[in-house]
Amino acid sequence: MHLAEMRSLPQALAMLFRVLQAQLSALWLCLAPFSCRLRGALLPGRSPPLLEEGAGAPDGAEVPTVPTSVNYHFTRQCNYRCGFCFHTAKTSFVVPLEEARRGLAMLKEAGMEKINFSGGEPFLQERGEFVGKLVQFCKQELKLQSVSIVSNGSMIRERWFKRYGEYLDILAVSCDSFDEEVNVLIGRGQGNKNHIENLQRLRKWCRDYAVAFKLNSVINRFNVDEDMNEQIEALNPIRWKVFQCLLIEGENTGEDALREAEKFMISDEDFERFLDRHREISCLVPESNQKMRDSYLILDEYMRFLNCRNGRKEPSKSILDVGVEHAIKFSGFDEKMFLNRGGKYVWSKADMKLEWQFTEDPILQTLMCE
Numbered sequence: 594m595h596l597a598e599m600r601s602l603p604q605a606l607a608m609l610f611r612v613l614q615a616q617l618s619a620l621w622l623c624l625a626p627f628s629c630r631l632r633g634a635l636l637p638g639r640s641p642p643l644l645e646e647g648a649g650a651p652d653g654a655e656v657p658t659v660p661t662s663v664n665y666h667f668t669r670q671c672n673y674r675c676g677f678c679f680h681t682a683k684t685s686f687v688v689p690l691e692e693a694r695r696g697l698a699m700l701k702e703a704g705m706e707k708i709n710f711s712g713g714e715p716f717l718q719e720r721g722e723f724v725g726k727l728v729q730f731c732k733q734e735l736k737l738q739s740v741s742i743v744s745n746g747s748m749i750r751e752r753w754f755k756r757y758g759e760y761l762d763i764l765a766v767s768c769d770s771f772d773e774e775v776n777v778l779i780g781r782g783q784g785n786k787n788h789i790e791n792l793q794r795l796r797k798w799c800r801d802y803a804v805a806f807k808l809n810s811v812i813n814r815f816n817v818d819e820d821m822n823e824q825i826e827a828l829n830p831i832r833w834k835v836f837q838c839l840l841i842e843g844e845n846t847g848e849d850a851l852r853e854a855e856k857f858m859i860s861d862e863d864f865e866r867f868l869d870r871h872r873e874i875s876c877l878v879p880e881s882n883q884k885m886r887d888s889y890l891i892l893d894e895y896m897r898f899l900n901c902r903n904g905r906k907e908p909s910k911s912i913l914d915v916g917v918e919h920a921i922k923f924s925g926f927d928e929k930m931f932l933n934r935g936g937k938y939v940w941s942k943a944d945m946k947l948e949w950q951f952t953e954d955p956i957l958q959t960l961m962c963e
């Protein structure tokens with residue numbers, strides 16, 4: 594129908610709008626694939642998804658899971674006694690250094706880009722020498738993009754930074770409260786050590802030795818009402834991971850557990866309230882219970898993957914005995930959940946170019962704070 598034949602201006606405009614809409618849709622369908630690829634290429638530190646939807650393996654073939662980012666809990670021993678701890682001192686075993694290096698090299702071979710050393714307390718073994726040598730090996734020999742440690746911070750000395758700081762990308766320190774009495778209530782402490790004073794010292798050393806500083810907090814019954822805005826802003830971490838207190842059968846709940854964490858638990862609504870109170874902190878990364886259960890690839894002290902999907906830690910065989918590809922099938926790891934929770938971020942200090950404290954580039958800030 595010609596426009597002139599229409600009875601009213603509104604009818605003519607409606608027709609024009611429909612024609613334009615159809616043409617724009619067609620154009621978008623042509624450009625969409627390029628747009629996705631461009632986005633991946635333009636954002637630094639963002640890799641395309643490891644498994645693209647619908648781009649599976651040839652019929653029936655299994656796509657091996659890639660251990661891109663691994664958390665190696667090489668010791669269960671700790672000098673603190675946090676009441677909600679979900680990786681408790683059930684053994685005192687630590688793989689010998691050479692074996693640990695062999696396992697790490699196997700993981701690198703299978704595609705590992707990031708390693709995080711955790712515990713227990715990683716600095717307890719040989720007063721930090723063990724973890725220092727592993728950090729150096731992973732950076733110098735394996736040339737991993739990112740090497741990080743999660744620690745309660747109480748055993749780290751400045752001489753460690755002098756010796757190993759250059760090989761470490763990120764140090765994450767646990768702190769659940771800026772009220773020392775609450776830390777004592779939780780069990781985050783040992784003797785007269787002041788956890789918060791220690792945190793300030795570590796923050797300074799991270800600046801002095803060019804190590805990115807990250808903060809981890811577990812939100813529980815005793816700190817859920819706290820307002821931490823001021824202190825977090827002053828510490829200025831690259832990332833503030835905020836975890837919801839989690840029950841794991843056999844670790845902090847149940848008959849054979851070493852802790853009873855029930856009294857620390859909070860509801861999802863309580864957790865949301867805490868997050869809402871801190872919504873202005875741009876580097877806050879929330880971790881709900883669901884995200885924590887299946888989006889971490891966890892290796893225990895025997896170098897076995899731990900599957901936490903059923904609410905308890907079920908181990909695979911050791912990668913040292915059966916290889917990475919076989920062991921990882923039992924890890925319960927959800928690669929999509931890992932990517933969804935922002936598991937891939939700017940995790941190498943070389944990429945941060947140590948501008949992470951000062952950058953005003955909004956894209957870079959967003960990426961670093963994922």
Ligand code: SF4
Pocket residue numbers: 671672673674675677678679680712713714745767781
């Ligand atoms: S510092 Fe970490 S490993 Fe040690 S008891 Fe506390 S939660 Fe557990």
